[in-house]
Amino acid sequence: MWNRSLWEQEHQAELKEAFYNQIGCGGECEYKTPIRRIVCEGCGKVFYTQVKVKKYCNDDCAKLGYWKHQRQRRLEQRRDMVCKGCGKTFTPKRADAVYCSNACRQRAYRQSVTDKSKWSK
Ligand SMILES: [Zn+2]
Ligand SMILES: [Zn+2]
Structure with a gap:
């Protein structure tokens, strides 16, 4: 199986650059935590984060995703x-x-x- 964390380890330089671009710091900030590349479960956009459990690119998507998830569960319960x-x-x-x-x-x-x-x- 494709090892995601291994891929992330090997591409940290790339991922960090993308992350810095995303948050708008021109390489002046330094983060020690590994950066992860995530595909947002709400809008499907690729984004970069340090938060391991993050699934959404922003709060709106998280809300949207949460409701989607709830609706899905309700449908299954029906x-x-x-x-x-x-x-x-x-x-x-x-x-x-x-x-x-x-x-x-x-x-x-x-x-x-x-x-x-x-x-x-
Ligand atoms: Zn999103
Ligand atoms: Zn009837």
């Missing part, structure tokens, strides 16, 4: 359900959805109202 109204299988838009559509929900609601009025008589 399972097909059987509608309580019509018995059809559907993919709920919300985790607590019970009916496939508003029509089914309203029909069920009307049903329950009629049932209640029947009981009260």
Whole structure:
């Protein structure tokens, strides 16, 4: 397998230059921590950082990536359900959805109202 850290070690001079360019210091600053080349998981841009665990080039991308990740997780959690109204299988838009559509929900609601009025008589 391709060894990323080894590649980074061998290309430190190059990476440092790119990093300095990125942060806008013309070689006057000196960083002792190795520079890593990261592809931003938010916008796909290549950027340079010293932070080992960094995945995003800026805070906006981190936020974006976080939401993307959350949405992905929600999608995975969603399972097909059987509608309580019509018995059809559907993919709920919300985790607590019970009916496939508003029509089914309203029909069920009307049903329950009629049932209640029947009981009260
Ligand atoms: Zn980005
Ligand atoms: Zn339904």
